[in-house]
Amino acid sequence: MDAARLALAEENAALKAELAVARAKASEDTALIAQQKLRIAKLERQIYGQRSERSERLIDQLSLAFEEAEASATQDELAAEQAVAQTTTVRGFTRQRPERNTFPEHLPRERVVIAPPTACECCGGHRLRKLGEDVTRTLESQPRQWKVVETVREKFTCRNCEKVSQAPAPFHVIPRGWAGPSLLAMIVFEKFGQHQPLNRQAERYALEGVPIPLSTMADSVGLVCAALNPILRLMEAHVMAAERLHGDDTTVPVLAEGKTDTGRCWIYVRDDKPFGGAGPPAAMFYYSRNRRGENPQAHLAGYSGIFQADAFEGYGKLYQADRKPGPIKEAACWAHARRPFFIMADIEENARRKASGKKEIPLSPVAIEVVRRIDALFEIERAINGTSAAERLAVRQKQSRPLIEDLQVYLREQFGKFSRGHDLAKAINYILKRWPAFTLFLEDGRVCLSNNAAERGLRGIALGRKSWLFCGSDRGGERAAAMYSLIITCKMNGVDPQAWLADVLTRIAGHPAHRLDELMPWNWKPQSPAASAKAA
Numbered sequence: 303m304d305a306a307r308l309a310l311a312e313e314n315a316a317l318k319a320e321l322a323v324a325r326a327k328a329s330e331d332t333a334l335i336a337q338q339k340l341r342i343a344k345l346e347r348q349i350y351g352q353r354s355e356r357s358e359r360l361i362d363q364l365s366l367a368f369e370e371a372e373a374s375a376t377q378d379e380l381a382a383e384q385a386v387a388q389t390t391t392v393r394g395f396t397r398q399r400p401e402r403n404t405f406p407e408h409l410p411r412e413r414v415v416i417a418p419p420t421a422c423e424c425c426g427g428h429r430l431r432k433l434g435e436d437v438t439r440t441l442e443s444q445p446r447q448w449k450v451v452e453t454v455r456e457k458f459t460c461r462n463c464e465k466v467s468q469a470p471a472p473f474h475v476i477p478r479g480w481a482g483p484s485l486l487a488m489i490v491f492e493k494f495g496q497h498q499p500l501n502r503q504a505e506r507y508a509l510e511g512v513p514i515p516l517s518t519m520a521d522s523v524g525l526v527c528a529a530l531n532p533i534l535r536l537m538e539a540h541v542m543a544a545e546r547l548h549g550d551d552t553t554v555p556v557l558a559e560g561k562t563d564t565g566r567c568w569i570y571v572r573d574d575k576p577f578g579g580a581g582p583p584a585a586m587f588y589y590s591r592n593r594r595g596e597n598p599q600a601h602l603a604g605y606s607g608i609f610q611a612d613a614f615e616g617y618g619k620l621y622q623a624d625r626k627p628g629p630i631k632e633a634a635c636w637a638h639a640r641r642p643f644f645i646m647a648d649i650e651e652n653a654r655r656k657a658s659g660k661k662e663i664p665l666s667p668v669a670i671e672v673v674r675r676i677d678a679l680f681e682i683e684r685a686i687n688g689t690s691a692a693e694r695l696a697v698r699q700k701q702s703r704p705l706i707e708d709l710q711v712y713l714r715e716q717f718g719k720f721s722r723g724h725d726l727a728k729a730i731n732y733i734l735k736r737w738p739a740f741t742l743f744l745e746d747g748r749v750c751l752s753n754n755a756a757e758r759g760l761r762g763i764a765l766g767r768k769s770w771l772f773c774g775s776d777r778g779g780e781r782a783a784a785m786y787s788l789i790i791t792c793k794m795n796g797v798d799p800q801a802w803l804a805d806v807l808t809r810i811a812g813h814p815a816h817r818l819d820e821l822m823p824w825n826w827k828p829q830s831p832a833a834s835a836k837a838a
Contacts, residue, residue, distance in 0.1 A: 312389065319392035322378070322385035326395050329375035336368040405439055412442075448512050451482060473811040476525040480518065487803035489519055490526050494785040495799050497762075526803075527781045529810060534784050536818055537791060541586040544572035545579070546608035546633075546748050549617075550756035551593065552763055554779060565779055566593045567763055567786070568601060571755045573794070577748045578690040582824035583794040585759045587786040589779035595619060606630055608746065610753045612638050613736060631746070634739035635753035640676045642729035643669040668716050668726055675709050683751045691747030698744050706741055710734075759790050792823045802826055 343361050379397050386394045421428055457468045475483055492498040500519045507514050541547070548571040556565040568588045574581040590597040595616025602609070602620060606628030611617055612635060620630045646669035655662050682701050686694045713730050720727035733740055743749040763786070792799040805828050806821050819825055 312391075315385070315389045316391050319382070319385040319389045322382040323392065323395040326375070326378040326382040326397070329371070329378040330397050333368070333371040333375040336364070336371040340364040340368045405441060446510065448510065475529055475807045475811070476522050481522055483807035484804045486522055486526050486807055487800050490523060490785060491789065491800040491803060493523065494782060495762075495789045523781065526807065527784050529807065530784070530788060532815070532818060533806065533810070533821055534787060536822065537584055537787060538586050540581075540822075541570055541572045541584050542602075542605050544574070544581065544607060546574075546577075546610065546750075547572060547602075547605065548750075548753050548756035549598065549602075549609060549611040550753060550760055551614075552760045554589065554763070554782075556591065556776065556779060563591070565776070566590050566597070567760070567779070567783060568598060569756050569759045570601065571759050573755045576687055576750055577694060578688060579748075582822075583791070584824075585787060585790045585794060587783035587790070589776070589783040591776055591779075602630070608633050608742075608749055610635060610750060611756070612753065613732065631742060632736075632739040633742045633749045634736050635751075636676055636679065636740065637752035637754055639729070639733050639740065640673060642725060642732075643672045643676070645669075646726070647673045666726060669729075671712070672709075672730075675705060675712070678705055680751060693747070695745075695747035698747070703744050706744060710737065759794075762786070762790070788823075795823045797823045797826060801828065805829060 340361070343364050347361065375397065379395065382395045386392050418432075419430065422430065453472055455469050455471065457466055459466050472479075475481075475486055481489075489500070489503060492503055493500060500516055500523070504514055504516050504519060549569065551566045551568045554565040554567045556563045566589070568590065569585055570588075571583070571585045572581060573583040575583065588597070588601050593614075593616065595614075595618065598614075598616055599619055604627060606625075608631045609617070609620060610633040617632070619625070621632045623629060646663070646666040648663065649665065649670075651663065679702055682697065682705075686697050713734060717727060717730045717734065720730075743751055788803070789799040792802050802823060805826070809829065810821065813821060820827075
């Protein structure tokens with residue numbers, strides 16, 4: 303009887319182990335598929351640019367799916383190992399992992415040597431000789447370290463004349479120098495780059511044993527903005543010298559007496575890469591309490607060139623022929639024009655709604671056809687992105703112009719079939735009323751098909767609104783716009799904004815005014831450790 307029970311228990315353990323191994327293999331396959339989907343999506347975005355309004359969200363969703371699948375596969379692998387350990391008849395399972403490359407060469411190494419044996423485990427002898435060693439590498443992180451830097455200036459007196467000599471006091475970014483450049487850079491970047499209000503930062507620092515008054519941190523933010531103003535003005539001149547600008551705006555809640563008003567944050571982006579320009583990308587933000595046309599007119603008072611934006615009425619005076627200092631050509635955004643059609647042509651969204659039992663969206667064959675035709679234009683643009691303006695124009699004349707002419711005929715035919723109040727009629731009229739602006743890309747190779755460059759710059763503000771809730775005042779909105787300009791420009795040029803801020807705050811006081819170009823994000827080179835220590 304006991305033998306039968308033992309055999310049954312062994313058989314049961316073997317079945318459980320086999321099931322666990324099968325589950326682990328299935329989880330590994332799921333994780334591999336999720337990883338490949340994510341990789342394909344990232345490569346497509348890298349090669350072709352944004353394919354749709356939701357491409358960024360799609361990558362985020364794929365990343366989350368991969369994270370969950372990878373974590374599940376690891377759990378199932380561990381469960382399989384534990385189940386296999388209880389039986390001798392089931393073959394173990396080990397996932398095939400790629401070689402990890404998580405140990406960059408620039409990281410410092412800390413060597414921890416485990417005490418070696420003092421006697422032979424076999425015979426107990428003490429005549430041991432080192433044969434070699436096995437090294438296991440582990441990536442580790444240290445908590446943030448705080449320190450107080452004491453700068454000492456010794457005094458000397460002359461034995462001959464009793465004159466007292468002393469080295470001059472070092473420059474501090476803020477008066478009395480309570481905070482160093484790295485700390486100031488962290489506070490400012492956390493507030494504007496990571497959307498962490500100062501009160502939350504103060505709470506975290508206090509838990510780390512470094513209580514900093516909120517008023518003191520607020521003072522430092524204003525002083526940093528003032529110190530960086532020369533660079534901001536130079537950046538503004540660079541942006542406004544562009545041949546083509548992208549423009550957009552978004553809402554910004556502003557604290558008022560007993561309520562919250564709605565201000566606006568405006569962005570103007572210079573990005574010459576699509577037409578092979580040599581100018582580095584940069585973004586300039588401005589704040590206003592309202593959305594009146596006088597705001598963009600003031601921002602672009604000295605600009606003339608191509609302006610890509612939506613159909614905001616406030617831009618109207620910018621396009622007048624007799625405008626001074628020169629005319630601004632209006633370039634409309636096909637991505638804006640596509641959106642209302644896409645809402646009535648989203649087959650995938652309807653499939654998801656149907657699967658979840660929700661009410662389906664009524665789809666329109668006209669909307670589907672318009673989206674198909676506009677997507678064909680974007681497909682041509684992806685192939686010529688980054689080429690010269692002349693090359694882009696030649697391709698557009700040959701491939702895009704016939705599609706545009708057919709689209710215009712199609713839109714005019716369909717417009718008469720709908721009532722004036724119909725959503726499709728409004729969407730069609732939006733394009734036809736601004737046809738010269740929508741077709742300017744056929745006459746000028748510098749024009750882009752969409753205004754996505756400006757929308758990408760505003761994305762951080764839209765995400766951050768949930769964290770910081772509102773600006774404290776109009777002055778606060780202006781400071782935020784200034785810091786957004788610096789931080790977003792750093793990101794556009796592949797520069798770590800916090801590292802740039804720390805280095806520039808260290809150097810800017812003693813830096814010659816005629817060489818401020820060296821501190822711009824696209825020209826910036828960090829100081830060597832020796833130079834940084836000398837500056838401190």
